[in-house]
Amino acid sequence: MRINVLQHTPNEGPGTIQQWSQDHGHEMYIYHPYQFGNLPTATETDMLIILGGPMSPNDDLPWIKQExxxxxQLLDAHKPIFGACYGAQQIAKTLGYAIKKAPHKEVGWAPVYLKNNIIPGIPEKLTALHWHEEMFEVPDQADLLFSSDLVKNQGFIMNGNVIGLQFHFEPGPDNVREIAVNDDQYSLDHNDLHQTGAEIIAHGVPAENKRVMYQLLDFMVKNS
Incomplete structure (x- = not known):
């Protein structure tokens, strides 16, 4: 299977999604449209991963619209799509739903709560990395998947093979350090989780996050 990844900033890579791809013997291609403007075609995409970034789907940039x-095209072809943070917002925006300022800016570690049991075996409560101040509206054709204490719309699932998460399950320890040391100022500016970059690094990544990331991806592929 060819997995195409849209990466939107140097310090937010695919993390454990890449490990999952390698473990399953898939081929992964990572695109950087913000820098090079290149995107894969729908026909050469078996699964699409849309990662986070500092931009907004509301920005008037040609490559954002092209995404x-x-x-x-992939929704029409019923191919699996996973979006993290900005990526989840792009999916919702494609479906015609608004992206707007969240009631709280979340940067750091905070619990998320499972809101339905569509995917079996997911814990009722998990600790995820948050790095956002905008949020998506949950599409009518999707089900709310996760909420946090500060922001209700934290995740959705649609048709069994499209998942958008406002937060991040994909970073491993090295990824968290890369995110925090390069974007520490973002955590210091009106952050309602009140965590510094150093505190975010010191927290560590819960071991179950990788397992849950694998579960989500396995479920999507199974239902495609």
Whole structure:
């Protein structure tokens, strides 16, 4: 299976999604449209991963709009799509739903709560890495998957093979350090989780996050 990844900033890579791909013998291609402007075609995409980034789906940039064309083509073809943070927002925006300021800016570690049992075996409560101040509206055709204490719309699932998460399960310890040391100022500016970059690094990554990331991806592939 060819997995195409859209990466949107140097310090937010695929993390454990890449490990999952390698463990399953898939081929992964990582695109950087914010820098090079290149995107894969729908026909050469078996699964699409849309990672986070500092931009907004509301930004008037040609490559952001082109991403949504690709997302729509893959939705029409019933191919699996996973979006993290900005990526989840891009999926919702493609479906015609608003992206707006969240009631709280979340940067750091905080619990998320499972809101349905569509995917078996997911714990009722998990600790995830948050790095956002915007949020998506949950599409009518999707089910709310996760909520946090500060922001209700934290995750959705649609048709069994499209998942968007406002937070991050994919970073491993090295990824968290890379995110925090390069974007520490973001955590210091009006952060309602009140965590510094050093505190975020010191927290460590819960071991179950990798397992749950694998579960989500396995479920999506099974239902495609």
């Amino acid at each position: 949504r064309v690709l997302i729509q």
